[in-house]
Amino acid sequence: MVGIQKNILLKNHSTFKIGGPARYFTTVRKTPQLVEFLRWAEDRNLPVFVLGNGSNILFPDEIIEGLVIKIQISDIKQEGEMITCGAGAPLGKILEVSAKNSLSGLEWSAGIPGTIGGAIFGNAGSLGKETKDVVESVKAIRLKDFKTENFSKNACSFSYRSSVFREKGGFIILEARLKLQKSDKKFVEERIKNNLSLRAKKQPLDYPSIGSIFKNVKITDKKNPEFKKFLKAGKIPAAYLVASCGLKGKIIGDAKVSEKHSNFIINLGKASSRDVLNLIVLIKEKVKDKFGIELEEEIILANF
Numbered sequence: 614m615v616g617i618q619k620n621i622l623l624k625n626h627s628t629f630k631i632g633g634p635a636r637y638f639t640t641v642r643k644t645p646q647l648v649e650f651l652r653w654a655e656d657r658n659l660p661v662f663v664l665g666n667g668s669n670i671l672f673p674d675e676i677i678e679g680l681v682i683k684i685q686i687s688d689i690k691q692e693g694e695m696i697t698c699g700a701g702a703p704l705g706k707i708l709e710v711s712a713k714n715s716l717s718g719l720e721w722s723a724g725i726p727g728t729i730g731g732a733i734f735g736n737a738g739s740l741g742k743e744t745k746d747v748v749e750s751v752k753a754i755r756l757k758d759f760k761t762e763n764f765s766k767n768a769c770s771f772s773y774r775s776s777v778f779r780e781k782g783g784f785i786i787l788e789a790r791l792k793l794q795k796s797d798k799k800f801v802e803e804r805i806k807n808n809l810s811l812r813a814k815k816q817p818l819d820y821p822s823i824g825s826i827f828k829n830v831k832i833t834d835k836k837n838p839e840f841k842k843f844l845k846a847g848k849i850p851a852a853y854l855v856a857s858c859g860l861k862g863k864i865i866g867d868a869k870v871s872e873k874h875s876n877f878i879i880n881l882g883k884a885s886s887r888d889v890l891n892l893i894v895l896i897k898e899k900v901k902d903k904f905g906i907e908l909e910e911e912i913i914l915a916n917f
Contacts, residue, residue, distance in 0.1 A: 614653050616646070617680070623672040623915075626664060626683060628726055630821040631886050632672025632915075635662075635681040642685050642701075644787055648759045654680040661756075662915055663785050665701060665731035669823050670913045674886045677915070684730055686787060691716075694793050695749065700730025700786040707791070712805060717796035718747045720804040724812040725824075730786040734778045735911070736771045740808065745771035749792040753784040761787065774828050774911050817871040820879035826893065827851035827876055827908045851908060852876035858899040865891045890914075 617639045623632030637659065641647045654661050660679035664670070686699035691710050698707055704722045707729060711719050721742035722732070731737070732744040733751055748771070751764040762784070770777040778784050812818070829848040832840055843849045855861070855875040863870045864881075866888030871877040878889055897908050 614650075616640075617650070617653070620676075621681075623667070623677070623681065626681075627667035627670060627672055627823070628821060629667070629671065629823045629884075629889075630880055631674075631884055631889065633674045633676050633886075635677045635679070637680040638683070639680065640683045640685050642687075644686065644754065644761070647682065647684075647686075647754065647785070647787075650680065650682060651754075651756070651759060665728035665734075666703065666726055667823075668725070668727040669731060669735060669737075669911070670915050671823060671886055671889055672915045682785075684728070684785070687728075694795055696791045696793065697788065698729050698791065699788055700728060700733075702729050703727070704729060704732060708805065711793055712798065712801045715796055715798040715801060716793035717801050717804075718793040719791075720801060720808055723805045723808040724818075729789050729791075733769070733786055733789055734776060735774050735913075736776050738774070740811075743771070745769070745776075747791045747793060749790040751786060751790075752788040753778065753786045756783050756785065773831075815874055817873045817877050817879050820871075820881065822871070822877050822879045823912050825851065825876045825911050826878055827855075827896075828911045830854065830906055830908070849906075850876070854900045854904060854906060854908065855896055858896070858903055860896055860899060863892065863895070865895070868892050870896070 617637050620634045621638035622634050624630050639650055662679060662681045664681055664683045685701040687702040689698045689702050689707055689710050691714050704725050704727055708719050708722055721740045737744050748766050751769055752761055754761050778786060829850050831848055832843060840849055852875045860870050861875045862872045867881040867884035868888035869879050869881055871879050878892055900906055900908050
């Protein structure tokens with residue numbers, strides 16, 4: 614079929630620079646085109662994996678026997694305090710539009726390399742803010758019948774690093790309407806600048822990665838003196854747990870636990886998915902042994 618490529622290396626579509634080939638791969642810029650490819654996959658009984666910018670996904674080393682669809686529906690329209698954007702619109706581009714129009718609410722996303730679709734799917738967040746804070750509504754396509762459906766903010770069922778789209782599946786996000794707040798342009802630009810500086814200081818931006826590997830952990834044992842300093846926030850940073858187990862700088866193959874931010878695993882150059890998975894397993898075992906805590910991945914492990 615026109616527009617579908619074969620055996621495309623997914624490492625070239627990942628910020629981690631890790632991943633084997635997809636048997637079938639395509640990019641989509643319009644909804645009718647997406648429906649056409651979904652029907653093509655359905656007719657051949659092929660599984661479908663939807664991709665944004667590949668900034669929160671670990672692809673396997675082995676071939677993915679299905680159709681990988683990269684969403685590049687990326688129109689951005691601003692009207693008053695509302696921004697309507699395609700799911701494939703990069704957060705950075707939306708932030709540019711908001712700053713240009715003196716709109717505040719997305720400054721926390723400065724430097725995050727994902728798309729708005731991916732941010733909604735996983736309720737991405739940083740610096741105490743989350744995607745749900747600015748979402749007004751979401752349009753998505755139902756996989757069972759290829760019909761579009763509109764979701765209010767409440768219907769998205771946002772939770773910590775999750776949404777109805779991640780929890781229940783069955784939909785592909787097409788578009789979002791974001792509600793921001795009118796502000797002072799210089800104030801917005803200054804906050805963006807400060808957040809970019811903070812990210813550069815705290816995160817290992819010199820190496821390929823896919824951001825935070827694990828979710829922060831809700832505090833259940835409020836009497837543990839080791840967790841006392843996190844009581845106000847209500848969550849224990851996963852980075853603290855990893856570092857407390859002496860795993861900063863731990864290397865398996867060419868994958869390494871960052872010494873700058875221990876909830877990041879970085880690719881030193883030739884890391885495989887297996888290297889990363891082995892590090893993840895080791896980290897979870899060590900944290901469980903020391904703290905009795907089961908870490909949960911924030912990233913998506915792409916498999917069929």
